[in-house]
Amino acid sequence: MARRLVGFHVLRGMGVTLKTFCETYPWGRAVLRVLRIPSTNGLVTIEYPEVKQQHSERFRYFPFLVYDGTPDDLRCVACKICEQECPPQCIHIVMEKDAQGRPVKVHGRTLPAQFDIDMSICMSCRICVDVCPFDAIEMDNAYELSASDRFEHMLFDKQRLLKSNEYFQQIKPTEASEVDQRLAAKQKKTAAPAQAQPASAAPSSPPAAPPGAGPAAPPTGRTPGPQPTGPPRAPQSPPPGA
Amino acid sequence: MLPAAEALKTELEQLLPGVSVTLEGTALAIAAKDLLAVSRCLKDTDRFAMDYLSNVTAVDYPTEQRIQMVYHLYSMSQRHGPLTLLVNVDRAQPELESVTPLWRSAEFQEREVYDLFGVRFQGHPDLRRILMWDGFEGHPMRRDYVVEDQDNAPEPVR
Amino acid sequence: MSPEIDTRPQVETQTLEVNLGPQHPSTHGVFRMVATLDGETVIRLKPVMGYMHRNHEKIAEGLTYIGCFPYTDRLDYFCAMTNNLALAVAIERLAGIQVSERGEYIRVIMAELTRLVNHTAVTGFLLNDMGAFGTPLLYAFREREKILDLFEAASGSRMMCNYVRPGGVREDLPAGWVERAWEIVRAYPKFLDEFETLLTKNDIILQRTQQVGKLPQPLAVSAGITGPMLRASGVNYDIRKVDGYSVYPRVQFKVPLGTVGDVYDRYLIRILEMRESLKILEQALQALPTTSPSISPKGAAMGKAPRTFRPPKGHAYGRIEAPKGELGFFLVSDGSPQPYRYRIRPPSFINLTVLEDMCLGQKVADVIVILGSIDIVLCEVDR
Numbered sequence A: 001m002a003r004r005l006v007g008f009h010v011l012r013g014m015g016v017t018l019k020t021f022c023e024t025y026p027w028g029r030a031v032l033r034v035l036r037i038p039s040t041n042g043l044v045t046i047e048y049p050e051v052k053q054q055h056s057e058r059f060r061y062f063p064f065l066v067y068d069g070t071p072d073d074l075r076c077v078a079c080k081i082c083e084q085e086c087p088p089q090c091i092h093i094v095m096e097k098d099a100q101g102r103p104v105k106v107h108g109r110t111l112p113a114q115f116d117i118d119m120s121i122c123m124s125c126r127i128c129v130d131v132c133p134f135d136a137i138e139m140d141n142a143y144e145l146s147a148s149d150r151f152e153h154m155l156f157d158k159q160r161l162l163k164s165n166e167y168f169q170q171i172k173p174t175e176a177s178e179v180d181q182r183l184a185a186k187q188k189k190t191a192a193p194a195q196a197q198p199a200s201a202a203p204s205s206p207p208a209a210p211p212g213a214g215p216a217a218p219p220t221g222r223t224p225g226p227q228p229t230g231p232p233r234a235p236q237s238p239p240p241g242a
Numbered sequence B: 001m002l003p004a005a006e007a008l009k010t011e012l013e014q015l016l017p018g019v020s021v022t023l024e025g026t027a028l029a030i031a032a033k034d035l036l037a038v039s040r041c042l043k044d045t046d047r048f049a050m051d052y053l054s055n056v057t058a059v060d061y062p063t064e065q066r067i068q069m070v071y072h073l074y075s076m077s078q079r080h081g082p083l084t085l086l087v088n089v090d091r092a093q094p095e096l097e098s099v100t101p102l103w104r105s106a107e108f109q110e111r112e113v114y115d116l117f118g119v120r121f122q123g124h125p126d127l128r129r130i131l132m133w134d135g136f137e138g139h140p141m142r143r144d145y146v147v148e149d150q151d152n153a154p155e156p157v158r
Numbered sequence C: 001m002s003p004e005i006d007t008r009p010q011v012e013t014q015t016l017e018v019n020l021g022p023q024h025p026s027t028h029g030v031f032r033m034v035a036t037l038d039g040e041t042v043i044r045l046k047p048v049m050g051y052m053h054r055n056h057e058k059i060a061e062g063l064t065y066i067g068c069f070p071y072t073d074r075l076d077y078f079c080a081m082t083n084n085l086a087l088a089v090a091i092e093r094l095a096g097i098q099v100s101e102r103g104e105y106i107r108v109i110m111a112e113l114t115r116l117v118n119h120t121a122v123t124g125f126l127l128n129d130m131g132a133f134g135t136p137l138l139y140a141f142r143e144r145e146k147i148l149d150l151f152e153a154a155s156g157s158r159m160m161c162n163y164v165r166p167g168g169v170r171e172d173l174p175a176g177w178v179e180r181a182w183e184i185v186r187a188y189p190k191f192l193d194e195f196e197t198l199l200t201k202n203d204i205i206l207q208r209t210q211q212v213g214k215l216p217q218p219l220a221v222s223a224g225i226t227g228p229m230l231r232a233s234g235v236n237y238d239i240r241k242v243d244g245y246s247v248y249p250r251v252q253f254k255v256p257l258g259t260v261g262d263v264y265d266r267y268l269i270r271i272l273e274m275r276e277s278l279k280i281l282e283q284a285l286q287a288l289p290t291t292s293p294s295i296s297p298k299g300a301a302m303g304k305a306p307r308t309f310r311p312p313k314g315h316a317y318g319r320i321e322a323p324k325g326e327l328g329f330f331l332v333s334d335g336s337p338q339p340y341r342y343r344i345r346p347p348s349f350i351n352l353t354v355l356e357d358m359c360l361g362q363k364v365a366d367v368i369v370i371l372g373s374i375d376i377v378l379c380e381v382d383r
Helices: A008-023 A026-034 A081-085 A127-131 A165-171 A173-194 B005-015 B032-044 B106-117 C056-060 C066-073 C080-095 C101-130 C135-155 C177-199 C203-209 C217-222 C228-232 C263-287 C297-304 C347-359 C364-374 C378-382
Strands: A063-067 A091-095 A112-118 A137-139 A162-164 B021-024 B027-030 B052-061 B066-075 B080-090 B095-097 B120-122 C016-020 C032-038 C041-048 C314-322 C325-333 C341-345
Touching (some): A008 A026, A008 C177, A081 A091, A127 A137, A162 A165, A165 A173, B005 B027, B005 B032, B027 B032, B032 B095, B052 C314, B106 B120, C016 C364, C056 C066, C056 C341, C066 C080, C101 C177, C101 C263, C101 C364, C135 C177, C203 C364, C228 C263, C228 C325, C347 C378
Parallel strands (some): B027 B080, B095 B120
Antiparallel strands (some): A063 A137, B066 B080, C016 C032, C032 C041, C314 C325
16 A cells, blocks of 8 residues: 555655654654664764874874884884885885995994885885884874975975884784784894804794894895895704704 | 586587687687687587676787787676687787677777777777777887886976 | 647757766766767767776786785775785686685675675665765765774775785784674664665655666676676676685575666665675674684785795686676786786776666666666776
């Protein structure tokens, strides 16, 4: 019967919109409660500049560089793996070199003299984080970065990219603690072979090149082909504890 | 069920005298002149019933002076597939019969191949550029096409 | 006035060529239709595309296989997860990579959530095109947003997920994710019921969609139409069933089929598919293994060092049932870390082949509805 009645289902549909309308007001929800119609809080939007969206922990926007302690003590060794793997090619790294052209080493590590990311090109894919063997680059969740100049302001240099490990701990506690554990284990491993012959088998993932060593030779610019992302195969033979 | 590649090859050669099929893995490579005959046979023979042409594309091999057309065929009624057909065309004069009269799904895809690789399809109802604009020069998906470098474009004169 | 004598003056008519788009909200992006009209009736219609063309296939030839994944997110931005999945399936076929058990289930969960996202949104857009401005679309977006929050929790991004990898998924689900997914799966049927009360029997929608844009079965098969559009025309062809990839053979679900093949059938098929997706989700969430890792060791190593991954020479075609139809990736490897040829078979693009056939003889206002029912995303059409 109802099927033939023109407009019956239009009215039923309007009932749905009326209910949703009521759900967005406190008085409306009270009316629905009185009428015993199951309802929810229909307010699904937030007033953005005043109220900010709560993002999940993994929310990623643009990358940043992590340092431990002081900004001079950054984890990046300018190995250029991220520069090579970045799909839109938005990372530019220059290694710190002395007058003879040899890489400068601080605490046995090479350093980037220049580390730029063009944020107007970056597409937040997180591949740089995945490939970094030193956990030196991580994804930030700061997203209010609008600027009036697309070229000057969106080109982030090393100073703008550097953020402390504490900041990383604060924005992504789970991931940061995982990274810290991994780095601590690596440190132990590099400290241990100082006394004995390097005995441990190289872990398959993550590629654990000891942070002290860095890449043996400075990688030359944009040579195609594989970069030494893993540790050398040498210390595989003696089983641990043998 | 679709017969295995070797059986399919012998069966096709029996059905179509004068057609030679070579196997490349599980794909069937045929000569450009046989494309329409083989396609029609694959579509109309009940055993094959390749009524669904899923994918039409081309691969450019500039060192070997050829462009390889790749067709992926399935059968919706028999629910089997894929059958891959490979057809080599000359890179300098790329011309091939269109399969659009058999399968409408080739219509846009052949236009795309024409647009990006420059293969001309004989018998296509409406062979125009589809992704690039009319009047665009060159075929961007060819391996030797030089991408214009936007970053190093000359500074505009003020 | 007597009916025998037509006293109206004889009017000379001529056809009119109208450009619909490219800057028109109903074309779902920068898409242009050159329609030739006789009065209000369409007698010719030529789609013009390519405004968003960026030659993703060319870009990919200079990238590693892993480096292609973020670009696939930007193909059909509603369905980033299934785009990733299709490429992963193709790479796995090319290199013979095994997928971890848990990875398979997470992929299926993500793919079905994507189907919910896509079908909900496209139904909203279809209604928007019909003139129900805003209301159904915003209801749809309200629900879609909840699923996008899930995607963000798992992958870090709402839409550009870049989550699926060969061998599984990039990282495991965070703590509490499965519970949140269950909440959505349990609440979704209620939303669908409400949505259907609003729409399914609405007289205006029936008038606008029934017998409009009919697609006959033989044409649909010959034109390579896939996805809900094909099934609305009554062809039982769902790649989840036919190829039986991933863990789909292990879950129970039905394939809804239409009888008429008009816009209304396409709408109904999408609603019914969402209900089937919910069934798949329930089973997959139930069966999600906890012991196996989310990514196989080979896939994990590949993600860490993309340049060391060199698939053997050869070619592979991997396809999945994406929400819009068959999404396939054809890869040719020459043994280097970069694909020699990387081809996308986009469902939106090929489904557009029959746009003219469906629109001929219809009124110009119906063209918009028919286009809406095809469900295209221009970033995927143009690539």
